[in-house]
Amino acid sequence: MKMVKIYSTQTCPYCEMAKEYLAEQGIKYENYDVAGDEAARKEMVEKSGQMGVPVLDIDGTIIVGFNKPEMEKALKLNK
Amino acid sequence: MYELIIVGGGPAAISAGIVSARKKIKTLVIADSFGGQWIMAGDIQNFIGTKSVSGFNLAKNLESHLKAQEGIEVKQAAVLKITKKGAGFSIEIDKGETFEAKTVLIASGSGHRKLNIPGEKEFEGKGVFYCATCDAPLMKDRAVAVVGGGNSAFESAISLLDYASKIYVLDRAEILKADEINQEKVRNSGKAEIIAGVSITEIFGDKMVSGLKYQSCDGGEIKELAVEGIFISISRIANNEIVNGLVEVNQAGEIIVDPKTQKTSVDGIWAAGDVTDVLYKQGNVAIGDGMKAALNIYSYLRIDNKK
Numbered sequence: 001m002k003m004v005k006i007y008s009t010q011t012c013p014y015c016e017m018a019k020e021y022l023a024e025q026g027i028k029y030e031n032y033d034v035a036g037d038e039a040a041r042k043e044m045v046e047k048s049g050q051m052g053v054p055v056l057d058i059d060g061t062i063i064v065g066f067n068k069p070e071m072e073k074a075l076k077l078n079k
Numbered sequence: 080m081y082e083l084i085i086v087g088g089g090p091a092a093i094s095a096g097i098v099s100a101r102k103k104i105k106t107l108v109i110a111d112s113f114g115g116q117w118i119m120a121g122d123i124q125n126f127i128g129t130k131s132v133s134g135f136n137l138a139k140n141l142e143s144h145l146k147a148q149e150g151i152e153v154k155q156a157a158v159l160k161i162t163k164k165g166a167g168f169s170i171e172i173d174k175g176e177t178f179e180a181k182t183v184l185i186a187s188g189s190g191h192r193k194l195n196i197p198g199e200k201e202f203e204g205k206g207v208f209y210c211a212t213c214d215a216p217l218m219k220d221r222a223v224a225v226v227g228g229g230n231s232a233f234e235s236a237i238s239l240l241d242y243a244s245k246i247y248v249l250d251r252a253e254i255l256k257a258d259e260i261n262q263e264k265v266r267n268s269g270k271a272e273i274i275a276g277v278s279i280t281e282i283f284g285d286k287m288v289s290g291l292k293y294q295s296c297d298g299g300e301i302k303e304l305a306v307e308g309i310f311i312s313i314s315r316i317a318n319n320e321i322v323n324g325l326v327e328v329n330q331a332g333e334i335i336v337d338p339k340t341q342k343t344s345v346d347g348i349w350a351a352g353d354v355t356d357v358l359y360k361q362g363n364v365a366i367g368d369g370m371k372a373a374l375n376i377y378s379y380l381r382i383d384n385k386k
């Protein structure tokens with residue numbers, strides 16, 4: 001099982017799409033709301049070198065934005 | 080061969096798709112995503128018939144309304160090019176496939192425009208943002224700037240009111256275009272300052288943005304603001320690459336249409352929504368124009384050509 005973390009905000013539509021996509025694929029993830037949680041915000045900036053959401057951490061692979069092909073690659077969903 | 084191919088997945092395309100499906104026009108809608116710019120819009124308060132709806136939910140509703148139409152075909156892909164072929168058109172998509180149609184409706188909307196100033200590209204995502212709905216919550220207790228003076232700029236400022244400690248709104252124009260109700264909300268918040276008639280000359284910082292420089296449009300000294308976030312919401316650019324050289328566009332690159340019918344300069348091609356030279360770039364207007372286009376395409380296919 002892959003370790004998937006998503007750094008998001010509650011209002012961000014692309015975060016919602018990324019979560020929906022993970023759910024559709026039956027993948028469990030941990031969600032960090034970077035608006036309320038300064039420690040998570042710092043962690044996200046350190047990992048991705050930037051502040052835009054969403055950021056995904058899939059077993060150490062960092063993906064900025066909702067990028068389906070990159071997610072598929074990191075999750076090894078590619079057939 | 081389709082009777083109609085609609086390019087786009089925003090309000091204009093979806094409205095046209097629903098009308099054409101109900102008219103039983105053999106239609107294919109090709110879009111790389113559905114809902115258009117409304118995906119990014121925060122709270123929409125002028126969608127007629129609904130007091131308040133989140134842009135994301137409205138976008139989802141549009142998509143499901145389209146997909147519920149019997150007989151409509153929908154393909155998720157990016158259109159690369161449209162060319163004339165025989166009496167109709169050939170549409171090439173990113174997966175190498177091509178489709179043919181008698182008529183085409185371009186509803187590819189618009190994309191965000193950049194300021195093209197030093198620091199903008201370097202700090203993208205590092206304090207320079209184009210979607211306030213997405214990134215406003217990161218600006219908790221921080222000073223920010225919004226660049227632009229239209230409704231989308233003021234809506235960005237409104238989303239920031241809940242988080243930022245100070246909001247500067249900067250625009251080139253002296254008289255701002257945004258609806259008075261939006262301007263009032265920002266002005267009366269007690270934490271916003273509106274600086275009109277200026278242009279941003281530079282964005283600076285170390286790893287992340289720490290400020291910007293601006294100058295009044297009539298020259299004058301360059302001033303600095305200390306901000307950690309800069310939200311750029313200036314006028315947008317028409318997504319016209321797919322019809323490059325095929326239809327007539329104005330100086331801003333917007334497709335020129337006949338406002339009564341949405342016809343372009345090329346027989347068989349219509350356009351609607353933000354990609355056109357329509358004066359008002361609004362979702363409600365795009366929906367009306369998409370509908371006009373589909374009704375006129377119906378006349379063209381089934382009535383005019385039968386005479």
Ligand SMILES: Cc1cc2nc3c(=O)[nH]c(=O)nc-3n(C[C@H](O)[C@H](O)[C@H](O)COP(=O)(O)OP(=O)(O)OC[C@H]3O[C@@H](n4cnc5c(N)ncnc54)[C@H](O)[C@@H]3O)c2cc1C
Nearest residue numbers: 087088089090091111115116120158188189352353361362
């Ligand atoms: C933050 C924000 C807030 C807004 N708030 C409001 C509001 O409160 N009320 C209001 O009325 N309007 C609002 N608007 C304006 C409104 O969203 C637009 O006027 C409207 O979305 C335009 O619709 P459209 O269908 O012409 O284009 P778009 O919404 O731009 O849609 C274009 C579609 O075409 C697709 N596309 C583009 N190129 C291609 C291609 N080559 N191949 C395949 N598909 C392609 C895109 O993926 C997209 O789905 C807002 C806009 C923004 C950005």
